Structures are given as structure tokens and as C-alpha cells.
Amino acid sequence: MTEPAPTPSPQHHPSTTANDVASCNKKSIDDAENSREDVAEETALVIDSAAERALCRKFDFRLLPVLAIMYLFNALDKGNLGNAQTAGLSKNLNFAPGQYNLIVGIFFIPYVLTAATHNFSGIFALRFFLGAVESAFFPLVIFYLTTFYRRNELARRLAIFYAASNIANAFSGLLAFGVFQIKSHLVDYPWRWLFIIEGTLTILFSIFAFIYLPKSAAEARFLNEDEKALAYHRIQVDSSSIVNEAFNLRESLQIFKRPSTYGFLLVEIALGVPLQSVGLFLPQIVQRIVTDTVKVNLYTVAPNITGAVTLLILAFSSDLLRIRFPFICLGFALSFTGFIIYAAIDDVQRELQLAYYATFMMTWGTSAPSVLLSTWYNNNVAHEGQRLALTSVGVPLANLMGLVASNVFREQDKPKYAPALITTASFGGFGFIVAACLGLYMVFDNKRRNRRQGVNLSARDVPTSRLRDGPRVEDFRWFL
Template identity: 60%
Template structure:
């Protein structure tokens, strides 16, 4: 277990927050992208576009590389079982029966799903910069210990704890990045981070190719693979613990002015409260929104092809008639192009400011790739079949990132954002149970039922994604018509969250808006703001009731135009 003292929040050289929020009278952007924030007391804080770009560049150099390497090892330690299975692991540990191997793959996902929300809460409470390296050190340890497994039961136990250690890694990283990057910057940064998993699968194939050349050693060659990858993971976890900043306010590589800039740019872009104190009750309200369940449905449709390619690409490629060594080598190119396609779609998504069309495009490639592979004679159409493998990796890479960015862009509340991510991502990984049980020995080498099942999930994902995206388009038009497109947004903290789930890509670039109750000051928000005692929905109902009662003979508010403050938040 991790010593709790390692996880304690670092002391901040800031004032203890009070319960008041500074008043903001206006937030105005000019044609060059510079933003002026004016407060009631006359203080003006300017967000200079050039200074902001320099700040983001610092984040890109100091944070993104560390997270990317961490995720590379996360993916390696999760997927190396497939490489080891081609080098004698099954025979050495008595798993000639493929049922045991499928159970071994499936057991990983049970603690992965059960532990993820709780591990994510720990990440929110103690800070991702402390919890992420601890997770990495733990899953590196489990990988290293896999080399000491001498039977199937021992390997099952290690896979269980590996799933627990990796459960909240990806959701916590997503949340961590949202505290540094604006919504319009997030997709391509998260894509660069996620591309590490594709590189990991490619690098894993190359690494396995090299390690499996070891002959005559004291241990079977597959054990050296686990020793090497586990030791590297543990070593880099220590490096990450030393260099990841707790938050922008605690980043030693930023000046005081840059820390204030980092705070204000995130404040006006998304969150009502930056570094908000965690509240499970408040976070759970995200599950009351129907759109959350549609998102989880899309995660399910994504998870089956994603895990199918991750776990069984070596077996799929082996159907083309390659040897064990050649099979691992031929998994490299599809994974590399998958990373390239991911980056291409992510940059295109940020540039066009759309999310769902690119998510649907990824599902389309998944569907077509698996259908082609299932419907042709791969030995007679070798090049077409191998190209279908490329389409599989293209289709499973991009939707994972863009889907997570899509709904994270649309949820202003940090706690709700973290909770939905910590449920959605593990559910997608839980879907690894499906390919683990449909890729059966009796269907080898064609695996037609497995390929058809995976394609069906891809088709369903297309339908759900296009349906949700279309609904958001019409909902945005309804909101614009009701509230006007002149640049005035609803007032108050809730008003700043009006677009909580309001668009195909989910954020507004209105050139000017006013907000009488604006973001808290930098000094107030560098520590968590005390949570309100009442939930937002109950508070809104009580306030509305009080307003009706106070109007007396003026009549019911229903007969008048509803003001922004009187509307319930879409996703407050």
C-alpha cells in the first residue's frame, strides 16, 4: 500500500479561501484573441494571446512528454500478454486449453471496473501528480512479478491486481489535462498522449521481436519481456513523481504571472470553480442526465473493437500465415498508422471545432475493417486482408480520444467530469470481456463469429454517435433561439455553464459576454472552494419558488419570459 504521506497535497503559498467570490462585470475578447476580465472593483486582468501560447508551450514541454511515456508503459504492461502468448507462455503455464487463456484476459477487467471510480476519487483528493506515479509503480511491480509466475493461478492473481492498479489511470490523466488546457486545445494534446498506446503496441511488437531472439537463457524468453517492461515502468514512475506539478498554481517552472494566467484562462473557458473540492453527492448528479447514458452506450460500442484489436491483433495477423516472429513484426505498421490517424483526426477536430463526425468516422472504419476481414479469403487476398488490419487500428484509435474529449468539453463541474470519465473509460475496457470470449479456439483461424460481433458493435456506435450529435445540433439551435445569439450568456456561475452539454463539440466562441457573478479570484481558487450545502437542482427549485412567492399580485412567472437565472442548468 502507498504511504498516505506521499499523497498529501503540497502546501500552497496562497491565502486561505473564504466563501465569497469576486464579482466580474465583463469578459471581453478582441479580434486578436486577447481577453480582458473586468471586476466590480475596477481591476482588469488581461489574457494576452502571445503570453498564453508561450504558457501552453511550457505545458507541452514539461507535462505532456511525461504523461505520454507513462501511458506508453501502461499500454505495454496491459497488452504484453498477447505477445507472450505467441512465445510459449500458454504451454509453460499449462494453458493449452484456450478457455484458461480467455479467463486470464477477462479477469483483468473485473477489478478494472470496480476500482476505477474509487481510484479516481483518490486522484482528485490527493492530486493526479501524486496518484498517477503511484499507480504506475504498482502496475510496473505486477508486471515484473509476472515473470515469477509458475502456474495459471498465480498469473490470475497478478492480472487481478494489475487491473486494479491501471483502473483509473486514463480517467485521471484526462482530468489532469483539463486543469491545464482549454477545451479547444485538449483534443490534440490528449491525442498525442493517447498515441503513446499505439506506439506502445508497435514498440511492444518490436521489443517482443528482439527479446524472443534470446535463446539458451536461464528463463523462457517471454519472462524476460515482463522483467524488462516491469522494471522500466517502476523506474519511470519515480521520475514522474519528482517532476509532475500538482497544479499550475504549484508549478515551479512558472512565474507568478504565468500561474495567474493559467488560472484565469481555464476559469473563463470551462469550470465554474477551479480545483473544486471533491463531493461524491455533487458528482453523482451527472448520472441524472439522459445524455450521460448515451455516452456510456457509445463507450460500450467503442470498447469491444478497441479491446479486440488490443488483445487479439497478433492472432488476427497470424491468420495471414506468418511465423511467430513475423506475426509480432507485422503488428507494428498498423499500430503506427493508427497513431498517425489519431493525431490527424484530433487536429482536424480541434481545427473544425467539431467532435462527433470524427468519432462516427472512426466507428465506420472499424465496421468496414472487420467486415472486410470476415468476408474474404485472407490467404488469397493477402494485401486486402492486411489493409483491413490497418483500418481496424484506425477505427479504434481516434474514437477513444475524441469521445472522451467530447463529453469532457461539455461538463463544467470538475467532480462530475471526473466521475463520468472514471465510469465510461472502465466500461469501455470492461468490454474486453466480449472479444475475450468470442475469439474461441473452435473458430480459429477464421474467427468469423468474433469478427462479425465486433463489426456489429462498430455499426451500433455509428448510430448512437450520429443520433447524439444531431440532437446536440438542434438543442444548440433551440438555446440560441431562446437566449439570443448577440453574445449575451446567462449570468452567474450557472450561467457560465449554460453550454454544459450544448453542442456537437460543446463550447462557445462568443466574442463578448457579461457575467455579473464571475470566476473567483486567483487567490481564492488556488485552494478548493467550500462546497455548497444544497444540491444545484434543489437549490434552483427553492429559489424559483421564492421568486414566485415574492411577486405577489404581479402574476405567475410562467406568463413572462424566463430569464437565464430561472432556467435549470443543462449540466450545471
């Protein structure tokens, strides 16, 4: 538990001097630093902007490039199956009708040796194990970054990290285009090189990341003692109720007693289908526009790149305005519109530009909500264990919707895939409605709490050190 801190010693950062401190909390960062006391002012406001910017720059340069590259490899491993399919995977391995959909779907039930497979059962089993080991990556990265950044700094950092997925999808198309030109007697089909190259790079980079990334700010060797104290203070007042708290499963599961939790999970479900549809089946969707199987991968590059740009624009705007749900709703609206337009076109060759533009809207709409939704509910949970529990359920739940996406894009519906496009659009519309209703409830509840207390507070005015019990705390305000 926290308690009033003594007068700061001279070694502490200027932002924690007695002139600035209203009241303080003290907590040991970990066993290695029990001799050092850290203080956290009872305010969530920035006190020393220059020092915080310098600290964030250190985190940005140390953490984000490595995490982004890790996610790029993660996305390449996940999306390479679609590129292999356009190059004849099903035909080469003699898949029966519907077996490709099963391979895509098995990935999402628990995700690299796919290059070594010679039949359906081999690739099916390997995709299962790949799904099992990949499933924890994204939710844990989200939680990891919440231990380094304030709430209003998180979305744009996650966006930079997540943009690697869009870039990977684009790069995957370019890589596939190049790989398919390889003429070698070492493999029977060129698509095998995709799995060999991407799998090898993933393994090598993971070893480097394990050594390079710090476990926490307290153990970051690139920070001095003053910077570690400031890093602790920032998270104590604007992210967590108790920093580096030991995980307690029983306490963490209390998050599922909050009604808002199920609103967030519904939005995750709605997001999962369009997100996975674009990630897994964009090459097949584009095949309706371009019949050349080699050029199909090239035509997925531009939509994915602009999707990454849209994600960054919306995430930076969201952090600047300190508001999440309107941008999430915008993403769902773009996704819904893109899929509806594409489904409504009968003669693609006559409406070629409009059809291709619709694929851009699909990527614009699925990119932003995935990051902003995770940021939204992490911003509203100060208990670190509960934050981890919710993220660990919410993100895999969205991934699990890949089962829907992988089974609605059926072989008999090609090249238009009308049932799949309509189904995906419906999930986008549902996500818009749920996100809007949840956001408007938060606006209403914040105003109700202000009227009851006779004050005018927002989430930025209340330090997270007071918010361990969430909405049951009188001073709690939703981060919109």
C-alpha cells in the same frame, strides 16, 4: 463562489488589464497563495494569443512527454500478454482450452510479477491485481489535462498522450521480436523476459514521474506568478466553473441525472469492444496472414503506427474545427468497415493485400474515438467534480468491454475468428449510430436555445464560469 475583482495590480499579465476586462471573477488558487488575487474575464475568447501559446508550450514540454511515456509503459504492460501468447505462453504453462481468454478477461474486472508465474492460477491472480492498480490511470490523466488546457486545446494533447498506446503496441511487437531471440539459462522460456524488462522500466519511471509532474498549475514551479494567473484565467473561462474546487461526492454524482450522460456511456460501451479487440488480439488476427509466430509481431507494427498517425490527424482537425462527434463517427465507420472486410474474406492468401489493409482500418477506427469521446464529454461538463465522476465511470466502462472481446476470440474459431469479427463490427456500427444521434441532438438543441434567446451563440462564446449547472443554464451551449 466568485465575485467581482478589484482593479488588477501591475504584477498581473497584460491580458488581464482594465482595458481588456469586461467583468472579472476572483478566486484563490490554493492555501499557499491566499494573498494573491486572480482575475478571470467574463469571456471565453483568447485575449493575448502570444502569452497563451507560450504558456501552452511550457505545459506541452513539461507534461506531455512524461505522461506519454507513462502510458507507453502502461500499454506495454497491458499488451505483452498477447505477444507472450504467440510465443507459446499457453503451451508452456499447460493452459486448458479457454484459460487464456479468462486471463485476458480478468484484467478488466478491477490490471508485475507475471514473469514469476508457473501455472494458470498464478498468472490469473496477478492479472487481477494489475488491472486493479491500472484502472484509474487513463481517466485521471484525462481529468488532469483538463486543468491545464482550454477545451479546444484538449483533443490534440490527449491524442499525443494516447498515441503512445499505438506506439507501444508497435514497439511491443519489435521488443517481443528481439526478446524472443535471447538465449539464456536464467529463464526457462524467452517470453518471461518481456515481463521482467517492461515491469522494471515501469516501476522506475513511475518514481520519476511522481517527483517531476506538478499537482496543478498553481503548484507548478516552472511558472512565474503572472503565468499562474493566466493559467487560472484560461481554465476559469474555458474549462471549469470553479478552478481547483474541493471534491464533493454528492455534487459530483449529480452528473448521472443528466440524460446526455447515458448517451456518452453507451458510446463508451460500443467503443470498448473494438478497442480492446484490436489492443488484445491483433497478433492473433494477423496470424491468419502470417503463419510464422515470430514474424506475426512484426506485422502488427505498421497498423499500430498508422493508427497513431490517424489519431493525431483527426484530433488536431477536431480541435481546429471545434467539433467532436463527426470525427468520432468517422472512427466507428472505419472500425466497422475493417472488421467486416476481414470477416468476409474466405481465402486470405488470395486476398492477402486486402486482408492486411483491413487490419490497418481496424487500428485507424479504434484509435480516434477513444480520445475524442473522452474529450467530448469533458468539454460539456464544467463542474470539475462531475467531470471527474463521469470520466471515472466512462473510461473503465470501455475497458470493461474487454470482457466481451476476451471471450469472443475463442480457440475453436481460429484462424478466422468469424464470430468475434462480426461481434466487434456490430459494436462499431452501434457506436456510430449512438454518437451520430447524440451529436445531432446537440446541434438541434443549440439552435433551439438560440431561437429562444434571439441570439447566435456557440460553446466558444459562453465562459464556463457560468456553466456550473450544465444544460439547466439558459446560456449553456453544447460543445459539438
